[in-house]
Amino acid sequence: MISIAQSVFMAYVAVTLSACVMSSLSESSPNILLSSYFTAQSFRMSHYFVSYTSQITALIGGFQHKNQRFTVAEPLKVEIPGSMAAVAVAWNLPMSYWLKTYIFKKSRSLGYFAAAFLTYAVSSILHGLNFQLPAVLISIFSFSYVEADFREELSTFVDACVKVQKCQNCDHQNKVFCCALETAVYCS
Secondary structure (H helix, E strand, O other), rough: HHHHHHHHHHHHHHHHHHHHHHHHHHHOOOOOHHOOOOHHHHHHHHHHHHHHHHHHHHHHHOOOOEEEOOOOHHHHHHHOOOOOHHHHHHHHHHHHHHHHHHHHOOOEEEEHHHHHHHHHHHHHHHHHOOOOHHHHHHHHHHHHHHHHHHHHHHHHHHHHOOOOOOOOOOOOOHHHHHHHHHHHEEEE
């Protein structure tokens, strides 16, 4: 019951921010960059509203996921991400889980790049075949792939765990350096 109440509160906050606060800030902003930022923030807040509303519906219906708290989106991980891949996952956790399980893992034998590209392509098709969303998803794929490759190389070069995915059994030499470098590289 507490989860439902928290989700209702968060849905209310998200819709208020989206429909009232961000829209007003966007319209009243004299700077075009700030106006664009507030418009994008309004879109993200409306997505969080829809996510919390679907979460409420699932919780009222009695849905549970492996005895864990059912969560659709993680707004803090989208707004303050550790990586571009984290944004893609936190945006819609159930869809991310489905895409990873049934598309990425099944096509992993084709290689990492092909599996990741196929996963983003399927996600684009599921979003509809207009130009804007697939363009955004393909750009997120491109940025996250380049970032993962860069952070892999950086991890080897400085012998610190700064990869997109945290090391399971980290044996990197630079433990203290790791936290400072990760913060400097990508606010993780």
